Structure formats: C-alpha cells, structure tokens
Amino acid sequence: MISSLKSSLESTFKDVAVGEPEAGRLSVLAPKDSLPVVLRYLKENGLDHLALLSCVDWPERGKFEVVYVLSCYMPSNTDYASEQRLHVFVKAEIPREHPALQSVIDVFENAEPYEREIHELFGVHFAGHPRLIPLFLEREYEIPPFRKDFDTRQYVAETFDPIPPVDE
Amino acid sequence: MIPGSQPTDTDSERELELYFGPQHLGMVGNFSITLKVRGDRIVEATANPGYLHRGFEKLMEYRTWMQNFPLVCRVNVVEPDSMEMIYAMGVEKLAGLEVPERAQYIRSIYLELARVGSHLFGLWAYSNMLGFDTPAQWAMYHRDLVLDLFEELTGGRVYHIYLWPGGVRRDFPEGFKDRIVETLHSIGGCVPDYDSTFFNNRLFHQRAHGIAKISQERAKALGATGQVLRATGMRYDIRKVEPYAAYDQVDWEVPTREEGDAYSRIWVIRDEMIESVHMIFKLLDAMPGGEVYNRVPNPFKWEIPPGETYVRCESSRGELGLYMVSDGGDKPYRVHFRTPSYPHGLTILEELLKGASIADVGNTMISLYIVAPEIDR
Numbered sequence: 001m002i003s004s005l006k007s008s009l010e011s012t013f014k015d016v017a018v019g020e021p022e023a024g025r026l027s028v029l030a031p032k033d034s035l036p037v038v039l040r041y042l043k044e045n046g047l048d049h050l051a052l053l054s055c056v057d058w059p060e061r062g063k064f065e066v067v068y069v070l071s072c073y074m075p076s077n078t079d080y081a082s083e084q085r086l087h088v089f090v091k092a093e094i095p096r097e098h099p100a101l102q103s104v105i106d107v108f109e110n111a112e113p114y115e116r117e118i119h120e121l122f123g124v125h126f127a128g129h130p131r132l133i134p135l136f137l138e139r140e141y142e143i144p145p146f147r148k149d150f151d152t153r154q155y156v157a158e159t160f161d162p163i164p165p166v167d168e
Numbered sequence: 169m170i171p172g173s174q175p176t177d178t179d180s181e182r183e184l185e186l187y188f189g190p191q192h193l194g195m196v197g198n199f200s201i202t203l204k205v206r207g208d209r210i211v212e213a214t215a216n217p218g219y220l221h222r223g224f225e226k227l228m229e230y231r232t233w234m235q236n237f238p239l240v241c242r243v244n245v246v247e248p249d250s251m252e253m254i255y256a257m258g259v260e261k262l263a264g265l266e267v268p269e270r271a272q273y274i275r276s277i278y279l280e281l282a283r284v285g286s287h288l289f290g291l292w293a294y295s296n297m298l299g300f301d302t303p304a305q306w307a308m309y310h311r312d313l314v315l316d317l318f319e320e321l322t323g324g325r326v327y328h329i330y331l332w333p334g335g336v337r338r339d340f341p342e343g344f345k346d347r348i349v350e351t352l353h354s355i356g357g358c359v360p361d362y363d364s365t366f367f368n369n370r371l372f373h374q375r376a377h378g379i380a381k382i383s384q385e386r387a388k389a390l391g392a393t394g395q396v397l398r399a400t401g402m403r404y405d406i407r408k409v410e411p412y413a414a415y416d417q418v419d420w421e422v423p424t425r426e427e428g429d430a431y432s433r434i435w436v437i438r439d440e441m442i443e444s445v446h447m448i449f450k451l452l453d454a455m456p457g458g459e460v461y462n463r464v465p466n467p468f469k470w471e472i473p474p475g476e477t478y479v480r481c482e483s484s485r486g487e488l489g490l491y492m493v494s495d496g497g498d499k500p501y502r503v504h505f506r507t508p509s510y511p512h513g514l515t516i517l518e519e520l521l522k523g524a525s526i527a528d529v530g531n532t533m534i535s536l537y538i539v540a541p542e543i544d545r
Binding site for chain 2: 021025045048049050051052054055057061067069071073074077078080084085087089108109110112134135136137138146152153
C-alpha cells in the first residue's frame with residue numbers, strides 16, 4: 001500500500017515531495033496552498049483518521065512546520081490488516097512572520113480544536129476557522145508561549161517574582 | 169422545548185446561558201461547559217478546557233530525556249501508566265533502543281493492571297453520578313486493592329514511574345505473581361454483585377439507554393477512538409491494530425457493542441475490564457525469564473540523534489499518541505501528546521450535548537470517559 005500511495009501521490013500532485021523515512025511511515029511535504037487538497041486526497045484513499053495536528057518552531061530556519069498525522073480507521077468492523085499500521089505525516093512549512101494557513105475543518109472536522117490550540121500557542125492564523133478564540137490560556141502574551149523564543153523561566157521570574165510572599 | 173409540544177410564550181422559553189462546572193456535582197475534574205438552554209433543552213454547548221493547563225509540553229523542552237518522566241505521568245492523573253509507556257516508546261524509537269522480552273511482558277501486565285484500576289475509577293465516577301452509591305463504593309475499594317499492588321511493585325500508589333526507556337525499573341518481587349492473581353480473583357468474584365446492582369439494574373438501563381448516541385460515521389468523522397468507537401461496533405484497538413509490548417503474544421478479544429450510546433459504552437468498559445483480567449492471567453503464565461532492562465547511556469549526558477516520530481498505544485480511554493522531535497540534543501525539541509479525551513471532550517461532547525436535556529450533561533460527559541487533565545496537558 002505504501003509504494004502505491006507514494007507513486008499515486010507523486011503523479012497526482014506535481015508540487016509535493018514524498019519520502020519514506022522509515023518502514024510504515026510516509027512523509028509528505030506540501031506547499032501550504034495545496035494542503036486541503038492533499039489531505040482530502042489522502043482521506044479518500046483510506047487515511048481517514050486525523051490523529052494529531054501539531055506544530056514545530058524552527059527559528060534558525062525562520063519557519064514553522066505544521067504537521068498533520070494521518071492514519072487509518074479499520075475498513076471493516078472486524079478485520080485487522082497490516083496496512084493499518086501506516087502513518088502519513090503531511091507537512092507544510094510556513095514563515096514565522098505573519099504565519100497563516102487555510103483551515104482544514106471541512107476535510108477533517110476534528111481539526112477544529114487543534115487549529116485553535118496552534119493558533120493560541122504558536123500564533124499561526126487559520127483562515128476560515130469559525131472561532132479562533134483562546135482554548136487554554138487566560139493571560140495575554142506578547143510572544144505566543146510555545147514559540148522557541150518564549151523563555152518560560154524568564155516569564156515566570158518577571159511575572160510572579162514581584163508578587164510578595166504571604167506573611168506568616 | 170420538548171419535541172412535539174406546542175411553543176408557548178412563557179419565561180421558560182427564553183434562551184439562557186448556564187455555566188456547568190468546574191464546581192458542579194455532575195462534573196468530574198476541572199472542566200466546564202457553557203450551555204445555552206431553552207427550557208431544559210440545550211441549544212448549544214461550548215467546552216471550556218484550560219483549568220488544568222500546566223504547559224507540560226513546553227516544560228519538557230527544558231528537561232533532559234529522563235527528567236521528563238515525573239511530568240508525563242501527570243498528564244493523565246487517573247491512568248499515569250500509559251503516559252509513561254508512550255513516552256518510553258517514543259524515546260526508544262528515536263534512540264533505537266531494544267526492550268528485553270521479559271520486560272515486554274511485565275509492561276503488558278502492568279498496563280493491564282492500570283487499565284483495570286482506571287476502569288474501576290471510571291465505574292465509580294459513572295455509578296456515583298447516577299446515584300448508585302453501593303457499586304461506586306465497591307469500585308473505589310477494588311481500585312484501592314490494585315493500587316496496593318502498584319505500591320508494592322513501585323513504591324508509589326498513584327504515580328509510579330516504573331517504565332523507562334529500555335525496559336522497566338525492576339523485576340517483580342518475590343511472590344508478586346501470586347498476589348496479582350489473588351487480588352484479581354477477589355475483584356473478579358464480585359462481578360456478579362456488580363452485575364446485579366448496577367449493570368443489569370433496570371434503573372441503569374433506563375437512565376443510560378439511548379443517551380448521547382453517536383453513529384459510527386459521526387464518531388469516525390470527529391476523531392473518536394476507544395470505547396466511543398468500539399461501542400459503535402468497530403474493533404479499533406491499538407493493542408490489536410499496531411501491537412506493542414506483549415499484546416501479540418497471547419489470545420484475547422476486543423469487546424464491542426453496536427448501539428453507540430452511553431449504555432453500550434459502559435458495557436464495553438465492563439467487558440474490557442474482564443478481558444484485561446483474563447489477559448493478565450495468560451501473560452503471567454507465558455512470561456519468560458531473563459533481564460528486565462537494557463542499559464541506557466548516562467542520563468545526564470544522553471543525546472538522542474535528530475529525528476521525529478509518532479508512536480501510539482491504547483490507554484484506558486482510547487488512542488494515545490505522542491509526536492516527538494529530537495534535534496540531536498539532550499532534551500526533546502518538541503513534544504505533543506495526542507490524548508483520547510481531546511476529541512471526546514471537545515468536538516464530540518459539544519455535538520452530543522446539542523438537543524440533550526440539562527439532566528443528561530453529566531451522564532453524557534462521564535460516559536464519554538473524559539478526563540480533563542488529558543485535554544489541557
């Protein structure tokens with residue numbers, strides 16, 4: 001299944017780079033504008049489970065790497081097949097300045113909270129998301145807190161050290 | 169408005185906003201839901217996580233590979249063991265470590281014990297919420313017996329930090345096998361009592377049947393795993409789909425149900441508990457001898473080659489995943505947990521609460537088996 005998926009991806013999309021970094025895993029690097037199309041194509045070809053949507057900050061390269069981890073639900077209710085061990089990482093690299101992506105909620109509905117989380121923690125904007133409001137945090141941050149240039153220890157020292165201790 | 173009744177222009181037809189939790193009897197854990205209600209029907213529900221956001225994934229970037237174990241087990245308070253497992257699996261995969269065969273069996277036994285403990289806790293939460301106090305107290309007592317086993321094995325009752333990369337921390341103590349069997353027999357002997365007071369109780373059936381029903385199509389579209397998906401008929405279990413530890417060494421079944429409602433989810437949990445106990449007996453019989461861990465490099469100087477990985481295991485609540493990136497240093501570069509409660513507690517909960525009555529909010533939430541610290545991390 002992996003080799004056929006790889007060749008069909010390469011023949012369908014001219015602008016994606018497909019690699020197989022280890023057995024059972026494909027890594028697809030797609031330009032950010034074709035992400036929804038690539039994801040929909042993969043969904044229709046059996047990878048119907050968006051397990052995770054994550055983001056990695058690479059400040060030296062000036063990029064965010066947004067990662068969609070896809071795997072398969074079972075095609076029937078009872079049978080296990082080795083194809084189900086397949087994972088696909090779909091990745092898009094976006095610049096750290098004004099990072100923005102197209103929302104993929106219309107392809108995978110469960111991407112909704114993940115996109116909200118990445119918007120909040122990394123400052124990536126998802127165009128077309130119906131409610132890009134904070135998910136976890138209650139304070140305002142100058143730098144979104146999961147970026148590499150946000151120093152947790154410095155923030156804690158500056159924010160909480162001035163608070164005087166409770167008298168005994 | 170009650171379906172089928174005539175609309176009336178009274179105050180009860182006004183749309184109100186209700187805050188459900190975090191301080192509420194029907195709420196388990198620090199989590200809240202904002203409900204828009206008309207009469208006692210919910211028009212719209214918004215899940216509000218964040219009361220337990222401790223930023224573990226960021227904190228882990230400041231700590232060495234080994235120092236992270238006390239953090240990962242606190243992601244899921246109720247079942248810390250599968251969190252240890254997933255993190256150990258991730259580190260092993262990135263570093264290319266092997267695990268001895270005996271340690272694989274010990275891991276499986278340990279994780280199944282944790283699953284039994286976690287399900288008993290879930291049974292307490294659910295039966296307590298419905299007002300079945302007696303089976304709730306039993307479940308809490310029986311969970312404590314499982315915790316006693318953990319205390320003997322690891323020194324800790326709730327957080328164990330027993331698994332680590334390359335194997336487990338130490339071998340079973342003398343006579344521990346017998347004590348596992350004894351404890352599980354004393355819990356298993358009470359299954360008929362649980363059945364007659366709770367599972368076969370007509371009140372439970374009336375209260376849970378048809379509540380929070382989800383079809384398989386919708387469950388798949390919304391990213392469901394675990395009992396939520398298995399209660400719709402699919403035998404999706406990572407222990408079978410992508411076996412790890414020693415789960416492919418013994419025969420066992422994945423219990424399922426067809427209806428997809430709260431009633432069938434709780435029955436799947438019950439059957440799973442019994443299956444886990446049988447699996448532990450089989451694993452204990454088949455357990456080989458030998459070493460229980462492979463030596464890892466000095467943890468203070470341990471650098472793991474650059475790479476990324478996604479590993480997954482079946483926690484007591486569904487598919488637990490870990491996306492981890494190493495940049496070649498002595499600390500993880502990025503860690504992201506895919507916790508089962510995340511889709512269950514956000515997207516699926518919001519969908520299932522639409523049109524439900526206020527009295528069923530706790531019922532819906534606990535039957536989805538949501539544990540709040542897992543969502544926030």
